[in-house]
Amino acid sequence: MPLDRSAFEKYREFMGEDADAFIVDIVQTFLTSAPKALDEMKTFIAAGKRTEFVRAAHTLKSNSATVGANDLRQVCETMELQGNVLDAAALESLLAQAVHEYQQVETELKGLAGN
């Protein structure tokens, strides 16, 4: 399962009636920010901006974990840890994997967000 729905369950229980609005807000934010982050990362690789790349990977990792996109989180973690070590080609292939993982969860997340 690309998306781990239990990530939100913990919050849902706690948030009670506010849960839906809370989750929709988080997921919406993720759906707008993640593709932007992936795009940015691509340009960072091309421009050799390793620090920025690692930072973007870190943020995306954190956010993927929040929404329960565990596979995406895994790839992001690899990119964060290896961002300063690997060559551009390797990073690009990791990034392509990340884009793929994102596409896997996108539809399901859109379902969660209600569109």
Next chain:
Amino acid sequence: MEDTPQIPRSKRYTVRYIWWGVILGILPPMLAILAELYIQKLPFSLWAVSYALRKNPILWVFNLGPLVLGATGYFLGRQQDLMVELNASLEDRVAQRTHELQQSNQVQNILNNLLRLSLEELSMQETLERALEQIIGIPWLPTEPKGGIFLTSEDEPKVLLLRATHNMAIPLLKSCARVPFGTCLCGRAAQSREILFTDCVDQRHEIRYEGMQPHGHYNVPIVHRDKVLGVLVLYVPDGHQPQPHEKESLQAIAHTLASMIAARRAEENLTRQKTFFETLVQTSPVAVVVMSNDQTIQSCNEAFLSLFEYTREECVGQTLDALIVPPEVQEEAQQYSRRALAGYFINQTAQRRSKSGRMIDVKISAVPVRIEGETVGVIAIYHDITELLKAKREAEEAAKAKADFLANMSHEIRTPLNAIIGMTSLLLDTPLNDEQSNFVETIRNSGDTLLAVINDILDFSKIEAGKMTVEKVPFNVAYCIESALDLVAAKAFEKRLELAYVLQENMPVKFQGDITRLRQVLVNLLGNAVKFTQEGEVTVAASVESVQGAVYTLHFQVRDTGIGIPKDKLHRLFEAFSQADTSTTRKFGGTGLGLAISKRLIELMGGTIWVESEEGKGSTFHFTIQAELASGTASLFPRQTQPSLSNRRLLVVDDNATNRLILQKHASSWGMSVSVAASGKEALQRIEQERFDLMILDMQMPEMDGLTLAQEIRKHPSAAGTPLIMLTSLGRKPEGAESLAFSAFLSKPIKTSQLYNSVCEVLAEHPQAEPAAPQKTAVFDAAMADRHPLRILVAEDNLINQKVAIGLLKKLGYRADIAANGLEVLEALRRQEYDIILMDAQMPEMDGEQAARIIIERYPRGKRPRLAAVTANALEGDRERFLAAGFDDYVSKPIQVEELVRVLQNTVPLPRKTTRPLRLNSDTTPSGD
């Protein structure tokens, strides 16, 4: 036709043809006259001829015959002669050309032969001899069959050494063995770099011998790349006329010789170097192996074979890793090999296996062998460090055993001493008669003395073992001097000595350094001063000697008006176990270690110590230390107003009943409400039921020691923030204590004043706890913020994390502020007080750790918000890392509700000061209590 020898060849035909022309030219006039005589019927007489000649003038025309034919003969003969001449000269030229060709062919031959020599595997000597033979044998050179070759040497480039000879006269072999440049013919040729020819023994021929035959010489310099390598010397007969081609040929030969010699020399150098290095490698005690690109062994030395117990045949051609790498580290070893082949230098320690399976600790150095940028193999060097590691382990074990022994001794001595000092001081507070009081005082003083001795010995051992370290914490110089003076005040008062201190006007007083050690030095010097002074005064002066950036050199002087130190004893003063006089020891007591310890402590603090003294007048001890100015505004002065200790709740945890009793009695006398626990387990039970303002934990306890207990307390939901004081009899901070945020460390035996000061300081920073902490409730709802109001700052750059944190906090009823990075956090703190900051560890601009460090520096405990690190790197040890960095708590991401609630519950709100803004930049800010 006969050749007339008198006539030159070029006129032979001309002369001959003229003769023939004249002779033939006589015939026509004769025939014409005879015909005229016949026709005229004249008699054959001279008269008739004369008559006919006069009568018939045509005859005169015929008479011109000899002249005409003679002239024709001349022209024809001349023509012929020119032809002959031309032929002859052509033949000459052909002959000469043929001769030249033959010569050049021979030169070529010689050169070829010489070149062939250079291809043969000959030594330099053989090469020179064979070359000389070849040259002397040249048939067209008018040389006599003898000669020689001189060479220069690397060491003496301006001296010719005779290296090869052919038939040279015996006396010359000696006298020509060494010819400096410029001397004799050869030296001159070498000097001028030009072929020198002489047809006789002239004055330039300096080296001669008796019975020398007349002769001439060709001296040919052998020059290679502008460097004179030597001279070729050839003999020619006396009076020989040199031919131009001789010089040219010799020049060519010299060139060839030069390149031959240069090549041979280079080869010899190479061979010498190769032999040198091979010997080096082969006889090296270190194992060396050469590996090709496919990781197979190309060669190895004896040490390699003996270290790994293989024979050469077993090694060469085998894969190195397969031979000596144990299977469990194959992967790692492969990586080394690959890295080395990729051109990296490897320097690693690892274990390798010999043929018999013996494991060997080795230090591996591997270097790629690169030829013209291409890696062609790897040289690996194995140092057997098995013995070294063993020795190191043993040394470490010995050092540890020694340290353990010292720690143990320290513990064993201090524990009973603690009872003696503690109980006597309690005893002194009970009603005693004068005699009893006197006895108790004596016991008490003896205990103090014994403690001082033990401390000295332990300090000295620690210094000797290199274990003594100095801390760097903010302190106040004035306070340090005052507290040192306090400790000797009683003694000075007894002897009616004046005690005083003076600080240089306007000098800064707040520095970073080790106040305990500085005070120790001052107390030692002051103690000595008081001890050796019968009347007068003891003063301390402090001043700034120099400033370099933020580093100050502080100069302290301790002056007394005592007995002084004899000059001849001054130099031994700072040595261990020496006092000025052993008799002094008997009279004044002491271990004689004090000054030695002080000297080492001062050196550790970057300074020096020296003394000026005059016998009978007194002594002045000077010392300097280096210290950085303390930044920040932590209150460095002793508190003007002591916090009220009454009714503050103290928990004493110690397995030793005597110690518990001493602590309890003291603390109770200050009005504190004291609870005791005899073990860590009991203590944990107590904190479940009650909240304490302060806990004093003994380090050495059975089952659960002080450190473990502190760890448990730090994890406890409600007691985690309680200030802790650690009691230790080890004479040092236990390892691992740093991360647990102890407020103070006290060493046993407890000095009442020290204990009191520490308790006051700690409690001043920690205001009264909430009377009855609300117990953890399972319901998290909007009511939490009402029950436990907090001002919260969320430091987080990530929008989603911000939303999650704000969302959860909102659900609990809290409204949190947001900062996107460390700088914004500092900015926010400047505007407003917060009770807690939830701080992301990795933020741009300024990350959480940096921000935390600055906050801790700027705001004293009790005035700064609680700092909780929030991090997505849920790594083992992260928690400890953040606690060590000064964070009070730790939350992992994604934030869990339970964790968030726990962190909030553990946060004690700061005292509200809504009416008065926090004054950050003033030392005089009263401490909040």
